[in-house]
Amino acid sequence: MQQNTASFDAIVIGSGIGSLTTAALLAKERGMRVLVLEKHFNLGGQTHEFKRKGKYEFDVGLHYIGGMDRGSGKAVFDYLTEGRLLWQKMPDEFEKFVYPDLEFDVPSDGKLYRQRLIERYPAERAAIERYFHDVKAAATWYSMGHLGDALPAALRPLLKLAFRWKGGLAALTVEQYLERHFSDPRLKALLASQWGDYGLPPSQAAFGMHALIVTHYWRGAWYPVGGAKQIARAIIPVIERLGGQVVSGKTVTEILVEHGRATGVRTIATLKPHRPPVDYAAPIVISGAGAVNTYLKLVPRHVDIPFRDRLAHLAQLQQGTSAISVYLGLKASPATLGIRGENHWVYSGYDHNRAAADTSFTQGYYLSFASLKNPQARSHTAEIITFAKYERFAQWSDGRWKKRGDDYERLKQDIAQQLIDRVERRIPGFAALVDYVDVSTPLTMEHFQGNPRGEFYGLPATPDRLFQPWTGAKTPVGNLYLTGGDVMSPGVVGAMIGGVKAAGAMMGPFGFFRLMKTMAEAQRRTEQTGRAPASETASAG
Numbered sequence: 274m275q276q277n278t279a280s281f282d283a284i285v286i287g288s289g290i291g292s293l294t295t296a297a298l299l300a301k302e303r304g305m306r307v308l309v310l311e312k313h314f315n316l317g318g319q320t321h322e323f324k325r326k327g328k329y330e331f332d333v334g335l336h337y338i339g340g341m342d343r344g345s346g347k348a349v350f351d352y353l354t355e356g357r358l359l360w361q362k363m364p365d366e367f368e369k370f371v372y373p374d375l376e377f378d379v380p381s382d383g384k385l386y387r388q389r390l391i392e393r394y395p396a397e398r399a400a401i402e403r404y405f406h407d408v409k410a411a412a413t414w415y416s417m418g419h420l421g422d423a424l425p426a427a428l429r430p431l432l433k434l435a436f437r438w439k440g441g442l443a444a445l446t447v448e449q450y451l452e453r454h455f456s457d458p459r460l461k462a463l464l465a466s467q468w469g470d471y472g473l474p475p476s477q478a479a480f481g482m483h484a485l486i487v488t489h490y491w492r493g494a495w496y497p498v499g500g501a502k503q504i505a506r507a508i509i510p511v512i513e514r515l516g517g518q519v520v521s522g523k524t525v526t527e528i529l530v531e532h533g534r535a536t537g538v539r540t541i542a543t544l545k546p547h548r549p550p551v552d553y554a555a556p557i558v559i560s561g562a563g564a565v566n567t568y569l570k571l572v573p574r575h576v577d578i579p580f581r582d583r584l585a586h587l588a589q590l591q592q593g594t595s596a597i598s599v600y601l602g603l604k605a606s607p608a609t610l611g612i613r614g615e616n617h618w619v620y621s622g623y624d625h626n627r628a629a630a631d632t633s634f635t636q637g638y639y640l641s642f643a644s645l646k647n648p649q650a651r652s653h654t655a656e657i658i659t660f661a662k663y664e665r666f667a668q669w670s671d672g673r674w675k676k677r678g679d680d681y682e683r684l685k686q687d688i689a690q691q692l693i694d695r696v697e698r699r700i701p702g703f704a705a706l707v708d709y710v711d712v713s714t715p716l717t718m719e720h721f722q723g724n725p726r727g728e729f730y731g732l733p734a735t736p737d738r739l740f741q742p743w744t745g746a747k748t749p750v751g752n753l754y755l756t757g758g759d760v761m762s763p764g765v766v767g768a769m770i771g772g773v774k775a776a777g778a779m780m781g782p783f784g785f786f787r788l789m790k791t792m793a794e795a796q797r798r799t800e801q802t803g804r805a806p807a808s809e810t811a812s813a814g
């Protein structure tokens with residue numbers, strides 16, 4: 274065992290957007306020197322990119338983000354990146370829902386979206402109008418449900434009471450809500466088309482989570498100029514300028530705990546695991562590795578976590594979502610086939626629950642064209658994603674990356690070919706554009722990101738996720754905090770707000786709300802002066 278002697282005020286596990294957000298806020302608001310330790314050799318978590326054949330760049334977990342014109346998500350991004358991250362608006366319409374005998378283009382305007390639904394389903398006008406009202410309310414209540422622990426302890430019971438009184442809508446399943454208010458099965462399916470954005474089909478997903486996603490895109494969708502990798506590239510210099518360090522290729526194997534308080538972490542070199550472990554000490558540890566990893570793997574078993582067994586049981590029962598991503602390098606622009614950069618959700622039928630349970634990869638897929646969204650792209654790419662069950666690949670889970678054997682490689686190729694053929698049937702000429710194919714499976718996600726069973730959205734977005742102790746940023750271990758999607762909601766903005774929640778938890782009562790206010794004010798000043806919030810030091814604490 275070796276001890277690293279460098280001195281840091283806090284250690285953050287992982288370099289996903291949640292982790293980088295917390296690290297940057299602690300640096301900017303508290304002047305802390307923060308050490309970020311990432312197991313992957315690429316930084317950025319699910320916002321990292323990888324390159325193939327020297328020219329094709331692929332993003333692993335960002336296809337679109339809502340609200341990047343104004344509002345709280347934009348304010349946080351601007352504050353963290355000091356205005357260095359620019360956004361490209363996606364075309365209007367930004368998304369297409371495709372069913373066997375129905376296509377629907379989603380406009381970048383919630384009111385127009387509602388209008389088009391009413392024009393298509395006039396008999397359901399009242400239900401559609403009510404739905405647009407309800408998603409707004411449910412999104413607010415769902416967010417509040419996850420922000421309960423950001424309130425002082427004395428106020429939390431009040432929030433729970435208010436939630437029970439007014440927020441019940443958010444805790445229905447999507448299916449319960451749709452069955453209650455709509456008749457047409459096609460319309461019900463259409464409204465749930467984006468379930469892939471939260472990873473659970475209508476029978477399991479919370480209506481509040483669904484509502485967050487739907488309202489997130491009411492003003493359209495954006496993509497980072499230069500690609501998803503620009504997010505980490507814009508935040509990391511802020512952490513480093515303020516004395517911190519961001520290190521890749523370091524896997525945290527244990528959170529060190531003494532007398533009930535976190536005191537540091539034990540690490541191994543990811544690519545050289547046989548080397549002696551190295552310990553890092555710091556008075557605060559923040560984990561962005563997800564609740565399940567943190568509580569069930571990183572906190573030693575002798576440390577009392579009152580809900581550990583319950584979480585372990587739930588982690589077994591509630592199986593979240595994993596996916597197969599087919600990364601395609603293209604010989605020419607997909608614009609030649611009439612694509613404008615919009616995303617396509619393509620389904621073989623109207624039963625999303627069935628699609629989610631299916632293991633044949635034929636029920637549906639998502640198609641995204643990053644190079645048409647990114648004005649700086651140097652070559653053209655496409656990604657086809659389909660949900661997948663871990664079990665289908667479990668037999669190869671003991672194998673090493675790139676050494677899992679011919680059967681595994683053959684299965685990957687078969688799936689990729691099936692999906693390319695299906696796109697070709699819809700968009701003739703697509704297959705001929707393909708120059709390069711790479712495929713990731715749930716095992717890839719488990720290997721690189723540490724997501725148990727490749728479940729990349731983390732804790733499933735079910736109704737009972739609300740108010741659970743493991744979604745809190747504060748943990749039962751002194752000076753140990755949780756950040757990222759699991760403390761708020763899946764998605765880049767959800768994980769980023771989770772990062773604010775974790776930083777806020779260290780800044781006393783209402784810390785989260787004060788941080789959000791600081792960032793909103795900085796945004797207002799930027800809008801007034803036209804200058805980016807470069808070295809803001811306004812204190813939130």
Ligand SMILES: Cc1cc2nc3c(=O)[nH]c(=O)nc-3n(C[C@H](O)[C@H](O)[C@H](O)COP(=O)(O)OP(=O)(O)OC[C@H]3O[C@@H](n4cnc5c(N)ncnc54)[C@H](O)[C@@H]3O)c2cc1C
Pocket residue numbers: 286287288289290291292310311312313317318319320333334335336337338523524525526561562566596598658721722723724729730756757758759763764765766768
């Ligand atoms: C295919 C796909 C498409 C997506 N599309 C979108 C989209 O279009 N829009 C959107 O908003 N969201 C999308 N998402 C979801 C979004 O990317 C994630 O929800 C979000 O980025 C999660 O951020 P995070 O900080 O919580 O975690 P992560 O980004 O997963 O970061 C966690 C980090 O911790 C590291 N780590 C784990 N264990 C350890 C350890 N022991 N030691 C050191 N490091 C460790 C991991 O390697 C990882 O880098 C998509 C995700 C996927 C997979």
